[in-house]
Amino acid sequence: MxxxxxxxxxxxxxxxxxxxxxxxxxxxxxxxxxxxxxxxxxxxxxxxxxxxxxSRPKAAGRPGGMKPVPAAVIASANETLRENGVTVPEVGEAGAYMKAKTFNEIMKAQERKLGLQIKRGELVDRNRAISLVFRLAREERDAWVNWPARVAALMAAELGTETAAMQKVLEAHVRAHLEELAQPRIAL
The missing domain is CATH 1.10.1220 (Arc Repressor Mutant)
Structure with missing residues (x-):
């Protein structure tokens, strides 16, 4: 030849x-x-x-002319695939592209699932929920702070004591209790 x-x-x-x-x-x-x-x-x-x-330009030294996939993307894809129960075989550079495409499809499916859960009302906006809980807690605290002024006169009349002294004692105990409730409790 x-x-x-x-x-x-x-x-x-x-x-x-x-x-x-x-x-x-x-x-x-x-x-x-x-x-x-x-x-x-x-x-x-x-x-x-x-x-x-x-003619189509071909990347030198790469199978099929594919672009390289960054290692960080592959690591993230591996983690997401494992979380979704997909077995993750070790692959070379040619398989990295397919792994990244699989990861992309799983992410799209998860986004669609979250969108449906939001539309159905199964999920709520986190910031809105936090502000609602904060507002309710503040209203509850304000109600307790104002309670001694409302009931001190009635309690003083029943016990036959001074209204100002009764209000002062009630306010001190209510504030102490609210401070106690405000302390974080860590249970391990």
Missing amino acids: QGMSERQYAARVGLSRGAIQKAKRAGRLVLFPDDSIDAEASDRRRAETTDLSK
Whole structure:
């Protein structure tokens, strides 16, 4: 064999064997009498006859010309896939793209699920819930702070004591109790 086989030439130029066969049929390759490919001459002819606007750029050294996937994305994808019960085999660079696509589809499905839960009223806005609870707690505290002033006169009359003294004692105990309730309780 004087030149290269179709497979050898395809590997050399980074194309598929089918693309080399197509170029051979179209006369874009230079052949030796034994039907092997003259690599140098074929490279020149291909360069002259190839329309660059119709060719797709190929990333050097990457399977299928795919872009590399950052390690942080793969780590995040692995974690999300495991959380969703998907087994995560270790894959090379070519499988990383498919893993990232799978991760993307799972994330879209989760977003759609959350959207449906919000529409059904199963989920509420966190900030709105926090402000509502805060407002209710403040109203409850204010009601307790104002309670001694409302009932001190009635209690003083029943016990036969001074109203001001009764109010002062009640306010002190209510405030002490509210401070006690405000302290965080940590239960481990």
